[in-house]
Amino acid sequence: MSLNRLHADVVIVGAGPTGLTLANFLGGMGVSVLLVERNLTTVQEPRAISIDDESMRTMQAIGLHHEVGKIVASGYGSHYYSPAQQRFLTVEPTSRDYGFDKRNAFQQPDLEQVLRDGLSRHASVRQMFGWEFQAPRPDRRRCGRHNRQPSHRPGARRQRAISGRL
Ligand SMILES: Cc1cc2nc3c(=O)[nH]c(=O)nc-3n(C[C@H](O)[C@H](O)[C@H](O)COP(=O)(O)OP(=O)(O)OC[C@H]3O[C@@H](n4cnc5c(N)ncnc54)[C@H](O)[C@@H]3O)c2cc1C
Numbered sequence: 001m002s003l004n005r006l007h008a009d010v011v012i013v014g015a016g017p018t019g020l021t022l023a024n025f026l027g028g029m030g031v032s033v034l035l036v037e038r039n040l041t042t043v044q045e046p047r048a049i050s051i052d053d054e055s056m057r058t059m060q061a062i063g064l065h066h067e068v069g070k071i072v073a074s075g076y077g078s079h080y081y082s083p084a085q086q087r088f089l090t091v092e093p094t095s096r097d098y099g100f101d102k103r104n105a106f107q108q109p110d111l112e113q114v115l116r117d118g119l120s121r122h123a124s125v126r127q128m129f130g131w132e133f134q135a136p137r138p139d140r141r142r143c144g145r146h147n148r149q150p151s152h153r154p155g156a157r158r159q160r161a162i163s164g165r166l
Contacts, residue, residue, distance in 0.1 A: 020115035027122025040113035056100035075101035
């Protein structure tokens with residue numbers, strides 16, 4: 001990839017759920033996007049665990065609600081117990097105001113993978129994993145290299161950096 005020729009209408013820094021969702025949105029509209037992620041992969045560790053009905057509508061808007069539906073446990077409830085094993089709270093929402101269950105359990109690595117796979121539908125989105133975006137400086141607008149330990153790949157030593165011109 002020639003860094004001298006890299007340009008895009010939108011640069012998204014970070015391929016977490018937010019950046020990946022935004023990239024899917026913009027890609028669906030044909031906007032040219034550069035998605036820069038310092039790690040080599042999407043996250044591998046469990047983090048967020050619940051996606052609500054409004055966010056499921058967002059998944060629908062980017063055309064991935066069926067795929068996301070496969071990796072969630074829809075409409076789960078929670079029972080809360082005291083140390084004496086007495087239930088003191090029950091949360092079991094049944095409404096589907098937005099067409100989806102209110103609470104849906106998931107694992108963040110699975111969701112991120114679905115979102116990243118979804119980007120393959122959009123030719124206007126380019127992904128740069130293993131690159132760190134650095135704020136533009138007046139005297140330095142190209143890429144450079146520096147030593148950082150990227151996560152998600154044990155043993156990897158170098159991580160490349162890219163800076164942009166706004
Ligand atoms: C240990 C942990 C446990 C958590 N547990 C829960 C939980 O139980 N329930 C829950 O709801 N939420 C949990 N969360 C929170 C949840 O993971 C976040 O709300 C969610 O990941 C936010 O998504 P995001 O896309 O906004 O940001 P992130 O997921 O943080 O994604 C941002 C991405 O940007 C990248 N990035 C940042 N700067 C640069 C740069 N300069 N160049 C290139 N890339 C860059 C980062 O590497 C990262 O991948 C947890 C978070 C952590 C860290």
